[in-house]
Structures are given as structure tokens and as C-alpha cells.
Amino acid sequence: MKQKETLSTTPLKEQHIDLSNLLIEEMGDEHKASSVETPLRADAFDTTDEEKIAAIAPHFKAIMEILGMDLRDDSLKGTPLRVAKMYVKELFQGFTPVNMPSMTLFENKFQYNEMLVEKNINFYTNCEHHFVPFFGKAHVAYISSGKVIGLSKLNRLVEYFSKRPQVQERLTMQIGKALQTVLQTQDVAVMMDAKHLCVSSRGVKDDSSNTITSFFGGKFQEEKRKMEFLKYIDINE
Numbered sequence: 001m002k003q004k005e006t007l008s009t010t011p012l013k014e015q016h017i018d019l020s021n022l023l024i025e026e027m028g029d030e031h032k033a034s035s036v037e038t039p040l041r042a043d044a045f046d047t048t049d050e051e052k053i054a055a056i057a058p059h060f061k062a063i064m065e066i067l068g069m070d071l072r073d074d075s076l077k078g079t080p081l082r083v084a085k086m087y088v089k090e091l092f093q094g095f096t097p098v099n100m101p102s103m104t105l106f107e108n109k110f111q112y113n114e115m116l117v118e119k120n121i122n123f124y125t126n127c128e129h130h131f132v133p134f135f136g137k138a139h140v141a142y143i144s145s146g147k148v149i150g151l152s153k154l155n156r157l158v159e160y161f162s163k164r165p166q167v168q169e170r171l172t173m174q175i176g177k178a179l180q181t182v183l184q185t186q187d188v189a190v191m192m193d194a195k196h197l198c199v200s201s202r203g204v205k206d207d208s209s210n211t212i213t214s215f216f217g218g219k220f221q222e223e224k225r226k227m228e229f230l231k232y233i234d235i236n237e
């Protein structure tokens, strides 16, 4: 079922969707414990990356000094600025809408109407409660509504939402809702299987447990589709 006749069959020049206007806050009512939107201050983007790095470095330096470290040591003196840069330019660059990957859709000219599964997408993110990593595999699937997306874009979307302090439940929903918006279909599934360093390296120090979260939209809420998806990803592999 074609929705837009303006889409041509010419590859690589189709429809660019700006993800910065995603309407993902709709999920809020159903998940009262935590908004699907990352809690951000109104002035979150009033400062540049460089200003943020310059502001974070002395704070991190203060933490190290309070812990008793001697910042005059060659090995340590570069750490505050290094950490500040890593936060702003790498680990948490997924805050900034300008870093949203552009999403290019193509017409589903093969008329492939079964589910497409991209499994074992590696992701690294950081727990917003402890600021230590959690990481693992994301598995995403969709059933085309007439449009398809470049496979690497699925990885990019997972990466984008991973690059901010996260909780796994929210990360899973953000990816699912974003895919629904981009692909213009409810028929999207996401499953994430992760190890949390805040569970394994501290606290209960449980090294063997994994955390699994899922998002099933549209046809994926049907038992048959759900089971098919789970069979494909076979997370016990």
C-alpha cells in the first residue's frame, strides 16, 4: 500500500526525515514511572560543546582532588579535560539534536512484505543513575508500510540514542518510537539485551545477569509475529 506517490524508484534520493521533531513524548502517559523523553533542561543547548567542555573540566578536577588525587602527576593532569571532552564529544553527544542521523527512506520496490530483522547491533551507553556503562546487543525489526530504510541507519539510530545517560527501558522505547516515526508504521519491534556495570562491578557484583527489555508495536503485538521475531534473534545464541 503506497502512501506517497511522490516517492520515486530512484535509489538514494528519496525522503530525508529530520528526527529532531520526533513526537516521542506521546508514550509518557503509559509509562508514568519515567518519561520516554530524556529529562533535559530548557537551556540544554544554549551553550556550545566547547563551552560545556571548559565548564565540566574544573568540576571533574575538583572531584579527583576531593578524592585525594594529586593532579600535578603527569598521568593525571590531563584527565579532567580528557573526561570533559569524552563526555561532550563522544559518550553524550546524542543529546544534541544536530547529531541526529539523517534518515533516508526508499520505496519498497521489491514488495518485500515480511519482517526485516537487524540483529546483534552492538551498543554502548551509560546508566544515568551511576554514570557507568551498560552495553550489549540491540535487535530491531519492522514490517514495511511501503517504505524501507538503509540497514546502517538502524545501527545509527541505536547509536544516537545510546549516546546519552540512559536507562535501558527508556532507550528501548526511544529507539522503537523513533523507528515508528521514521518508517511511518506501528509495526516495529526492539529488543535489547545488556550487561550493566553498575550491577556487575559494584553493588551486588552480579557478573552473570543480563537485562532484557522489549518494545512491540503494531503487528508485533500479535503472538505469531512476536514469536517469529524472537525466533530470528534467538538471544540465547
Ligand SMILES: [Zn+2]
Pocket (backbone or CB within 6 Å): 127, 128, 129, 130, 131, 196, 198, 199
Ligand atoms: Zn546504574
